[in-house]
Structure formats: structure tokens, C-alpha cells
Amino acid sequence: MVKNGEFYMIHEMRKRGMSITRIAQEMGRDRKTIRKWLNKKEPESYQRKVTRLGKLDPFKDYVRRRMEEGCLNARVILEEIKAKGYTGGITTLRVFMKPFRPTVISKTTVRFETDPGYQAQVDWGRFTVDWHGKPKRLYAFVMVLSYSRMMYLEFTEDEKLDTLISCHHRAFEYFGGGTEVMLYDNMKTVVKDRDEQGHPVWNERFSRFASHHGFLLTSCRPYRARTKGKVENGIGYVRKNFWPRVREFKGVDDLNRQAREWLNQVANVRIHGTTHVRPVDRWHEEKLKPMNPTPFAVVDRHARKVSADCLVSFEANRYSVPFRFMGQIVHVQDDKNGRIRIYSGDTLIAEHPKAVQKGQLVINKKHFEGLRPTGQHRVPAPMPKLVDRPAPEVLERNLSVYEQFLDEAVRLQ
Structure with a gap:
């Protein structure tokens, strides 16, 4: 059965104008199988099937490991797995080992040169x-x-x-x-396994990545x-x-x-x-293909809220972002190459060297430009204050004084 990783490879080859016969040769598949999968727009969803284990299945990892160690003698491996409980024959073992054997054992290697951009x-x-x-x-x-x-x-x-x-x-x-x-x-992130015929079973996500950017996978x-x-x-x-x-x-x-x-x-x-x-x-002679400008989803991004001091926490360290994102949710991406990238949506808003110890503060001073420090307020201009006009002072006298003024006025008449 064609795996989903191969599905994307088959369709990518067809886009390049390769014939069904050529694709079948490259993939090691029957032309009818290739034609069938080219007629499908999407790979088939995975359906769990209960399969009966063959006699050799429990010992296949051991056989591969022994071959990696350099033991290619089927009779020697047969004796070893029989001691572990194998009840099958040598023919089954040889059929399984055949795709993994080097076809030519030689101390010399013919150097293979490729065309530019290939x-x-x-x-x-x-x-x-x-x-x-x-x-x-x-x-x-x-x-x-x-x-x-x-x-x-x-x-x-x-x-x-x-x-x-x-x-x-x-x-x-x-x-x-x-x-x-x-x-x-045969890195596991690219080649998940090999089938009984020795064909690579591609990692589906990586195969989609290759198809997205238009290159073919070989192992x-x-x-x-x-x-x-x-x-x-x-x-x-x-x-x-x-x-x-x-x-x-x-x-x-x-x-x-x-x-x-x-x-x-x-x-x-x-x-x-x-x-x-x-x-x-x-x-300068390479004829390299331009990559697909549409981004392929690369890594998981971690949601974080920007604190009041314009920082986000990630793996016990804090990194600055421009102050206008204060209080917002942003996403942190760790590229695993010593760089931390911080996004708002699909927009890159900050990039920092990754802290090498825990509890570190990594900031870019430009992120704080234009921000008024907390606790410092603009001093207001002087403002005149309107007050009520004060009442005039009144001199208080005893009433007998007024009676004296009245008597003097009568005498003068």
C-alpha cells in the first residue's frame, strides 16, 4: 500500500511532467498503483487494521541491528534468532534481508557527479x-x-x-x-521505515514540506x-x-x-x-529553484501574555517586546539554533539570542523607546486660582459713643 508520504511524492513528480512509467520506476511501484493514486486528490485517511504477526516480525529489529553491525550471513543470524524463539525457516529470513544487503561489496567507489541545481x-x-x-x-x-x-x-x-x-x-x-x-x-525524521521491498516509508509531514517547496526526496x-x-x-x-x-x-x-x-x-x-x-x-552556475513564498507551518509557537513591563516569559527567562504590545497575547518560537523569535499573529515583532541560563533578562532597549517610565508624570503648568473677594473690615464701637456724637450736634445748632 502506498503511504501518505509517497502520495505527495507521486503527485509532485506528475506536476513535473514525469510519465506514469517513469514515476513507477522511480518509486518501485506498479503503473496501475501509480495511476490509481494520481486519480485521488487527497491521501487516504489512516485506518487501523488488525494484522496477524508473521513468525519473523518479532525478530526484525534484531536482524536489522545485526546487519548494521556487519553480520550479513543469514545462517548465522538464523541460529541466533532461533535461540530467541524463532520458529520459521531461512527462506523467510533471506527474503527479509535481501533489500538491506549491499548489492556490491567493493573497496572502490565510482564518484557520481550531478548537474548544476539537481x-x-x-x-x-x-x-x-x-x-x-x-x-x-x-x-x-x-x-x-x-x-x-x-x-x-x-x-x-x-x-x-x-x-x-x-x-x-x-x-x-x-x-x-x-x-x-x-x-x-535513513534519519527517522525523514524515513520512518522501509517496507518489505526495501522502499522508504517517508515521514508524512516532511514529505508535505518537500512537496510544498517542490523538491523530491531520495534516501x-x-x-x-x-x-x-x-x-x-x-x-x-x-x-x-x-x-x-x-x-x-x-x-x-x-x-x-x-x-x-x-x-x-x-x-x-x-x-x-x-x-x-x-x-x-x-x-554561480547552479540553477537553483526559488522556494514557495507561501510559508509552510514550521514549529509550534507558545502563547504568552506581555506583562506590564513589556516582557514575556519563556523557559524561566524573560524577553522584551515593543511596549505597544503590553497586555496582548503573543507567540514565542524557539528555533533551537540559539535564537528566540516572538510573533504577533504572523508578524515578527522581536528576535533575541536565546538565554543560556535560567533566570536571565534579555532586552532590546529600542523596545522601550517612547515609553514614559512608570511613576513619572508630566508637571502641570501653573494654574491661577479664583478666590472670593474678602469683605472690608468693620470697626466695632460702643453705642454710648454714638449718643455723645448726637448731643454735640444738638449743641452746635
Whole structure:
């Protein structure tokens, strides 16, 4: 059965003008199956089915693990799983193992070169840093354009699906577009599993992301890591050339600043050992596709209310926003690469380096410009006060005085 992740891939191939026969060859499916799914507008909703477990099903993880360790002898693995309770035969085991076997075991590898703009390769590297006296693991996202060897590097706190999608967005911005095809190893965020025929079962959300931006997904064949040798070499180059240069850093954001300087001043302007041309010069020959301008939902955003002091709390730290958003609900997005972004709706209103310890205050002074500090009020202009006119003073006298004045007036007559 075609999985929902493959549904988006099939429709994307058809949009590019590929024939049903070609799509069937690329996907390893029957043409009737491809035609059936092209006639559907939406993938089928998941329906739980009660399936009967085969005799080998409880032991498949063990078999895969033993093959990853290098044991490809079916008889040896048969003896081991029989000791664990397997009751089936060797034929079932061999059929299961066949898609995971390398078809050619050779010490030599034929180098595969791609056309400009056709392919990019992606992988993660793992690095350990001293984080406040304790070891902490960081993850290096590396994308390499296969034709030019132009490289993008970004350090993150994890390698989850949301982080992977965010890194793709920033890599596309750095390169100025994307390629026709993206090659991955068997990372679980991209390839959920493989079916009985060895075909990849794509992560549905990541497949929708690829279809949204118009690139096709391909994965390395199991145990053939050399098929993505360009990005493997890129990670090795990061480890040998960039990492020894890092003596100290103030946070993941600062580490990425140093990485960007190294990309622009060293990695992408050196004479490449294989092409003998600077990657940045070949990059101008890449025919990269512009990305879909419509945003793809990237990560979960966390709702927060802006306090009276124009701050929002996130993971025991506080970050400033412009004062006009005081009292409103905003959304915090952690890019896991040392940056915190704060949105009001779909509008980015603030961006900060992520605090490296708890209880920190991270502010941008421009967010408070124009805000009158609390407790300080404008001094009013002097205002004259109207008062009642005072009554004249009255001199009080004894009445005998008036009688004396009257007697004197009579005598004068």
C-alpha cells in the first residue's frame, strides 16, 4: 500500500511532467498503483487494521541491528534468532534481508557527479561542548550542493523534525533557492521505515514540506553511506577545519555567527580538493529553484501574555517586546539554533539570542523607546486660582459713643 508520504511524492513528480512509467520506476511501484493514486486528490485517511504477526516480525529489529553491525550471513543470524524463539525457516529470513544487503561489496567507489541545481545532500553531525562546566551535545546541520560543493552549516540544540525543517528554510535562504532533489540518509525524521521491498516509508509531514517547496526526496540505500559522500566529507571538513578554531562562544547564536563567518571566509571560498574550483564560483552556475513564498507551518509557537513591563516569559527567562504590545497575547518560537523569535499573529515583532541560563533578562532597549517610565508624570503648568473677594473690615464701637456724637450736634445748632 502506498503511504501518505509517497502520495505527495507521486503527485509532485506528475506536476513535473514525469510519465506514469517513469514515476513507477522511480518509486518501485506498479503503473496501475501509480495511476490509481494520481486519480485521488487527497491521501487516504489512516485506518487501523488488525494484522496477524508473521513468525519473523518479532525478530526484525534484531536482524536489522545485526546487519548494521556487519553480520550479513543469514545462517548465522538464523541460529541466533532461533535461540530467541524463532520458529520459521531461512527462506523467510533471506527474503527479509535481501533489500538491506549491499548489492556490491567493493573497496572502490565510482564518484557520481550531478548537474548544476539537481541535487543537495543533508546530514547531521554531533559535537560536544563545555556548557557551564558540564558536557553538552550540539548538532550540526550540514547541507551541501552536490555540483558546486557550496556548504551551509548551522548548530542546533536537537535534530527533531521541526528543527530540521527550520534549518532547511535558512539553508535555502543562504543559497538563494533549492535543488530538484534532496538526498538523506535513513534519519527517522525523514524515513520512518522501509517496507518489505526495501522502499522508504517517508515521514508524512516532511514529505508535505518537500512537496510544498517542490523538491523530491531520495534516501541512501541501507549500508551504502558512500552515496552521500559529499555531505559526509563536508561534516568531516567541519570537524577538522572549523571546530579547532572555536575556542569559546557565548551561546549557540554566537557559535552560529562564527560558523557563518567561516563559511563565507574559508569553506566556500577555498579551492575544493575534488573540483579544483572555489565552491562560490561554481555556485554561480547552479540553477537553483526559488522556494514557495507561501510559508509552510514550521514549529509550534507558545502563547504568552506581555506583562506590564513589556516582557514575556519563556523557559524561566524573560524577553522584551515593543511596549505597544503590553497586555496582548503573543507567540514565542524557539528555533533551537540559539535564537528566540516572538510573533504577533504572523508578524515578527522581536528576535533575541536565546538565554543560556535560567533566570536571565534579555532586552532590546529600542523596545522601550517612547515609553514614559512608570511613576513619572508630566508637571502641570501653573494654574491661577479664583478666590472670593474678602469683605472690608468693620470697626466695632460702643453705642454710648454714638449718643455723645448726637448731643454735640444738638449743641452746635
